[in-house]
Amino acid sequence: MIVRSLDEALAPITDGCVLAVPRxxxxxxxxxxxxxxxxxxxxxxxxxxxxxxxxxxLLIGAGCVxxxxxxxxxxxxxxxxxxxxxxxxxxxxxxxxxxxxxLHAAFQxxxxxxxxxxxxxxxxxxxLAHRPDWKVVDNPFGSDDPIVLIPALRPDVAxxxxxxxxRDGNVWIGRDRELAxxxxxxxxxxVTVEKLYDGNLFDDPTLAAGxxxxxxxxSVAVVPxxxxxxxxxxxxxxxxxxxxxxxxxxxxxxxxxxxLDRHVHERRAA
Amino acid sequence: MSAVPPETCRTExxxxxxxxxxxxGARHVAVGASSPIPAAAALLARERGHGRPxxxxxxxxxxxxxxxxxxxLFDCAGQGRIDAFFLSGAQIDGEGNINLVCIGDYTxxxxxxxxxxxxxxxxxxxxxxxxxxxxxxxxxLVPKVDFISAxxxxxxNVHRPGGPVAxxxxxxxxxxxxxxxxxxxxxxHPGHTVAEVIDNTGFDFDRSVDAPTTxxxxxxxxxxxxxxxxxxxMEVYPKFAAEVFxxxxxx
Numbered sequence: 001m002i003v004r005s006l007d008e009a010l011a012p013i014t015d016g017c018v019l020a021v022p023r024x025x026x027x028x029x030x031x032x033x034x035x036x037x038x039x040x041x042x043x044x045x046x047x048x049x050x051x052x053x054x055x056x057x058l059l060i061g062a063g064c065v066x067x068x069x070x071x072x073x074x075x076x077x078x079x080x081x082x083x084x085x086x087x088x089x090x091x092x093x094x095x096x097x098x099x100x101x102x103l104h105a106a107f108q109x110x111x112x113x114x115x116x117x118x119x120x121x122x123x124x125x126x127x128l129a130h131r132p133d134w135k136v137v138d139n140p141f142g143s144d145d146p147i148v149l150i151p152a153l154r155p156d157v158a159x160x161x162x163x164x165x166x167r168d169g170n171v172w173i174g175r176d177r178e179l180a181x182x183x184x185x186x187x188x189x190x191v192t193v194e195k196l197y198d199g200n201l202f203d204d205p206t207l208a209a210g211x212x213x214x215x216x217x218x219s220v221a222v223v224p225x226x227x228x229x230x231x232x233x234x235x236x237x238x239x240x241x242x243x244x245x246x247x248x249x250x251x252x253x254x255x256x257x258x259x260l261d262r263h264v265h266e267r268r269a270a
Numbered sequence: 271m272s273a274v275p276p277e278t279c280r281t282e283x284x285x286x287x288x289x290x291x292x293x294x295g296a297r298h299v300a301v302g303a304s305s306p307i308p309a310a311a312a313l314l315a316r317e318r319g320h321g322r323p324x325x326x327x328x329x330x331x332x333x334x335x336x337x338x339x340x341x342x343l344f345d346c347a348g349q350g351r352i353d354a355f356f357l358s359g360a361q362i363d364g365e366g367n368i369n370l371v372c373i374g375d376y377t378x379x380x381x382x383x384x385x386x387x388x389x390x391x392x393x394x395x396x397x398x399x400x401x402x403x404x405x406x407x408x409x410x411l412v413p414k415v416d417f418i419s420a421x422x423x424x425x426x427n428v429h430r431p432g433g434p435v436a437x438x439x440x441x442x443x444x445x446x447x448x449x450x451x452x453x454x455x456x457x458x459h460p461g462h463t464v465a466e467v468i469d470n471t472g473f474d475f476d477r478s479v480d481a482p483t484t485x486x487x488x489x490x491x492x493x494x495x496x497x498x499x500x501x502x503x504m505e506v507y508p509k510f511a512a513e514v515f516x517x518x519x520x521x
Binding site: 049050051070072073098099100108119120121126127128144176180181233 | 303304306329331336337338339340341344348370371372376378379380381382383384385386387388389390391392393394395417418419420421424425427428429507508509510
């Protein structure tokens with residue numbers, strides 16, 4: 001049985017681990033993120049597939065992140081991510097700047113068990129200039145056709161939030177197939193879900209088409225509303241007022257500390 | 271379809287109508303993060319074209335046919351299945367280079383922006399990339415960007431079917447010439463002047479003696495934007511839809 005309490009489920013996420021998380025519309029495990037901050041996780045190498053938002057800003061502001069690898073961190077319509085911005089300017093976090101398809105490619109290489117994936121674009125950019133781990137080769141099937149190779153990225157743990165899991169640890173992810181890529185690429189996958197599905201997701205072919213096999217799962221915790229204040233697509237919208245309050249408070253270190261006191265260190269009543 | 275006086279049309283609507291004209295005839299238009307005006311333009315073009323172009327809005331469930339995760343957009347683009355896309359920049363220079371990363375030295379920046387998103391790939395492979403920047407000043411339109419998220423042009427041996435075709439701002443529309451790696455002033459928006467564009471642009475650009483005025487959207491386009499497009503924007507851009515079109519968020 002891999003269904004556990006939230007804190008037990010998060011045990012594989014240890015200090016210093018490479019932690020993969022999805023973009024903000026694909027199911028971000030925000031309740032789990034608050035639990036990690038309460039536990040005081042340190043020195044994370046956070047990898048966003050392929051962008052990050054409130055989750056990364058909270059973890060960076062709380063001092064949990066040593067390195068972030070991402071194509072962007074922002075609060076979308078609500079503006080820049082304030083603690084990320086402040087930490088980069090202060091030199092308190094190292095950024096490995098990427099571009100979205102490079103992160104998708106790195107995870108795809110890992111899920112195939114191959115050392116790298118070629119990718120168009122990038123040549124002549126300063127992104128490439130600052131990524132010594134990305135290499136340019138001449139296309140061996142062409143001539144004078146330079147192309148970038150992105151090394152496989154195998155996270156220690158992938159963490160996301162999904163609508164459903166069954167008691168066998170199968171998880172329903174629906175259209176958000178990059179969650180499957182993350183799980184295939186990661187050594188271990190930890191998932192929070194809205195609720196338990198009564199039965200086996202693979203018994204219904206319609207559900208099975210959107211499912212991820214429990215084979216890939218390390219642990220599952222049931223956390224209703226677990227993406228709040230971000231959205232869980234097709235289930236609930238983002239809490240725009242809350243995120244706007246966050247953006248205002250997190251503009252200063254003191255305001256951010258007040259936000260953590262109110263919403264992270266104190267468990268919410270409802 | 272008579273033009274309406276400019277004072278009855280917001281800048282956002284003028285820009286959306288102009289961009290919709292630039293992407294007419296495209297088969298598939300994709301819109302990335304933080305791009306509400308391009309999203310409005312793409313949806314307007316789709317409405318004008320009775321369902322064509324196909325429109326894929328990043329972050330949308332309803333305005334997207336993708337079922338294979340975030341990579342499907344980039345895989346589509348790599349194959350040439352996306353005809354038009356939109357990029358912005360904290361800085362944009364006269365050679366079409368864009369900077370979405372930082373001001374100052376990368377390792378010790380004076381200011382940091384969200385990051386490059388998909389630009390360092392899509393700028394190379396999407397045939398028509400339209401740049402947009404609502405702050406047209408010497409701070410944003412610069413002689414040389416501090417950091418190249420994606421270059422406006424590439425060496426001859428680099429695979430580059432795509433790149434910039436235009437730059438639209440709150441003051442004017444520029445066309446981009448890929449061979450010469452230069453912008454040309456295409457039109458000046460109503461209420462703005464060529465002298466003002468020159469004063470506020472940090473890079474050199476070409477211009478004819480008298481640049482035309484950007485045509486205001488037709489009454490029909492304004493009706494479509496307000497009645498059809500605005501509700502469709504609520505899913506991904508509720509704040510923009512509320513501010514520009516007075517849409518109300520449901521609880």
